[in-house]
Amino acid sequence: MNRPLRLFLCLFLSMLATVAAAQIEIHPLAEHAPPKPSPLGARQLGADDAAAWLDGLMPYGLKKNGLAAAVVVIVKDGQVLLAKGYGHADVAAGKPVDPATTLFRVGSISKLFTWTAVMQLVEQGKLDLDADVNRYLDFKIPPRDGKPVTLRELMTHTAGFEETIRNLFASDAQHYLGNAAWVKEWVPERVYPPGELPAYSNYGAALAGYIVQRVSGQPFDDYVEQHILQPLGMQYASFRQPLPPALAPHMALSYADADTPRPFELVNAASAGALSASGEAMARFMLAQLQGGSYNGAQILSPTTLHQTQDYSRAAVPGLRAMALGWYHMDRNGQVILGHAGDTQWFHSELALFPQQGVGVFVAIDGDDDGGLRKQLLDGFADRYFPAPPEVPQPALASxxxxxxxxxxxxxxxxxxxxxxxxxxxxxxxxxxxxxxxxxxxxxxxxxxxxxxxxxxxxxxxxxxxxxxxxxxxxxxxxxxxxxxxxxxxxxxxxxxxxxGWRSAAWNLPLLAVIVLVLALAALLWPVAALVRRACGKPFALPARARLWYRLSRAAAIVQLLFYAGWLWVLLRLQADIASMTSGFDGVLRLIQWLGLLAVAGIAAAAMNAWHAWRVPGSWWRKLNSLALLLACLTTLWFIGSLHLLGLHLDY
Structure with missing residues (x-):
């Protein structure tokens, strides 16, 4: 190709390139969040579909389980997707549940607000998660194995505290202590090495609430109100007990069944379980937790602090669900789910966040026992909208x-x-x-x-x-x-x-049954034998001293039976009404323990009766039953010692 032709071609191509550049405009694509993958077979989570599903589940569940009312709220992508009330906040008045204004007790979901308050103060440098909590207290938590309690351990329930029940609830205003007085009333034993294993503790959460109060210089109720509830616009929510006059008319009545209302519950361990809130108020809290600690312009936690709380993971058993800082994992179908459940005597609730999906669910139920309705709802929600991928059945391992x-x-x-x-x-x-x-x-x-x-x-x-x-x-x-x-x-x-082995119910319970049977026979056969002798006209053929110990041994059997019956009544009372386990119950417990002291003293009578029975000639029946009674009375010592049925204090 000659030079002029090459020059022409170069000039021509250059002109084409210039024209093309002038005609082609490059518009950058708008930035969008990456699409959230929909699992195979998942329903589209929309208000209409969720409402139809809930309308089929909740009314039937309330009726089946004899429940008065419920509220369900679903949030998605920064807004309330659905808020529905079911049943009646006041059955007799026919007052329906309003998801915006009807308050429910949310029980231990209250702890999420306490942990949020703790993390606010951590963010401000006023609290250290790994410092000895005694630094912030005006009383002392004793060390265990030379190690103190830390806030991180309180938030993960690994401080090692045993369970506490006494005065957890107040039966009435007269017995209401409040959070600060309750945590200082007595410190439960630390029965596990710190930081090793989880043992859920209301005391730990109440202690954290008291630390918030001490460090902030505000009563706990005031602090949460000013730094969490008000910024989020949670107008229909409060930790105050009793409720303020403006909120009291909006409280759902507490129902033992669908017809019998009970008094408003008073929770002494307030920061562990005293929050009352409407469904839509809880929606605001969920949205803040899903949006980097922010809702409607209010920032209650920085994104960094929020991630520090939710991303922390501690698994007590490898491969099982872990604990975050205050939140626990409820993962299902491959979805990360963070949440908390809550129970008072008459209310049952659960909150679940799907952070990867920007979705949250809150349910609260008014009644004695939800009959598994919460689990059915939350499992059903996850299976409907975020189902598990198909799985190939796994064979059992060779091991x-x-x-x-x-x-x-x-x-x-x-x-x-x-x-x-x-x-x-x-x-x-x-x-x-x-x-x-x-x-x-x-x-x-x-x-x-x-x-x-x-x-x-x-x-x-x-x-x-x-x-x-x-x-x-x-x-x-x-x-x-x-x-x-x-x-x-x-x-x-x-x-x-x-x-x-020494604590196994496999032999302790049968032994207890045998002991009670022997004591019952000894007590019952005493008057029966007397009636038979009288009917037959036979005198009581025992020397005066032997006859005295015989009668005292039978009286000891009756006292021991009353002692066991008293503790059985305590267990039944605890199951029926935990709010009755207050300082007002101490008199009953002391009476039972006095019976225990008499029962121990009665062992001497059983021993003397056996000694007289085997010392002088007589029937083998008398010898054997006197020995059986003595062994039964001695075995009571085992149960008194192993179950701590006698003690100087009444802390439990």
Missing amino acids: ARSDGALLVGRYASSRTSVSNFMAMLGLFSQVRIAQDRNGDLVTPDFHDLAGRPQHWREVAPFQWREVGGQDRLGALVEHGQVRWLSIDAVSPVMVFLPVP
Whole structure:
């Protein structure tokens, strides 16, 4: 190609490029958040679909379980998607639930507000999560194994406190102490090494609330109101007890059943469970937690602090759900779910956030027992809108039989009392794990101990999955020994510890039954024998001294029966009305303990009766029943000692 032609072609191509550049305009694409993937088979989460689903579930659930009312709120993408009330806030007046203004007690969901307050003060440099809490208190929390309690341990329920029940609720205004007085009334024993295992603690949350009060210089109610509720516009929410006059008319009545209202509950451990709030007020809190600590221009936590709270993870059992700082994981179907449940005597609630989806759900129910309705709602919500991907059934591991054999035995919850008479609960609530012929584990239904057994198949080393379900069971095994185990539903806040042989219900409960039977026969046969002798005209053929000890031994049997009956009544009372377990109940407990002292003294009468029966010639029946009675009375000492049925103090 000659030079002029090459020059022409270059000039021509340059002109074309110039024209093209003049005609082509580049418009950058608008920035959008990455699309949220929809799981295969998921329903589209919209207001209409959610309303239709809830309208089919909630009215039936309320009627089936004899519940008075409920509220459900769903938030999505920075706004309230749905807020619905069901049933009546006042059944007799026919007053419907208004999700915007009807207040429900939210129980332990209150703790999320306490932890938010703690993190606000951490953000300001006024609190240190890993410092000894005694730095902030005007009384002392004793060390355990030379280690103090920290706020991080309070927020993860790993401070090692045993369970506390006394004065948790107040039966009436006369017995209302308030949070500050309650935490200082007595300090529960630290029965576990700090930072090792979770044992859910209302005392720990109440203590954190008192620290907020001390460090901020404001009463806890005032602090939360000014720094959380008011900034978020939570007009229909309050920690105050009783409620302020402006809010009291909006409170749903407390129903033991769908027709019988009870008085407004007073929670002494206020920062652990005293919040009253409407559904839409809770929606504002959820939106702030989903949006970097901000809602409607109010910033209650910085994004950094919020992530510090929600991204922290501590798993008591590897592979099971973990604990964040104050929030626990409720993960399901591969979705990260953070939340908290709450229960008072007459209200039951749950809050669940799906941070990756920008979705939150809150439900509160008014009634004695929700009958599993909360679980049905939240599991159903996750399965409907964020279903699990298809799974190929996993075969059991080759190690299933040997690994499972290590777990066979009895276990007790870490959330318990061990230093006072409430240790009785630990005896009656032990969980037995067995193994079937296939190597699968068999346990009671952890969600309903009266329900059908659950079967578990090992799918990873010391990880089991419920056969036909999604629940997981795992164990922490060290040096061939089970330290503890748990299940997904409770693993963030509670584990189950192997029961030592001396505490096993496998022999303690049958022994207790035999002892009570022997005492009952001794007490009942005493008047029966007297009536038979009188009918037959036979005198009581015992020397005067032997006859005295015989009668005193029978009186001792009656006293011991009354002692056992008293503790049984306490357990039944606790199950029926925990608010009655206040300082006003101390007189009853002291009476039972006085019976215990008489029962111990009665052992001498049983011993003298046996000595007389075996010292002189007589029937073998008298010798044997005197010996049986003596052994029964002596065994009472075992139960008094092992269950702490006698004590100088009444802290429990």
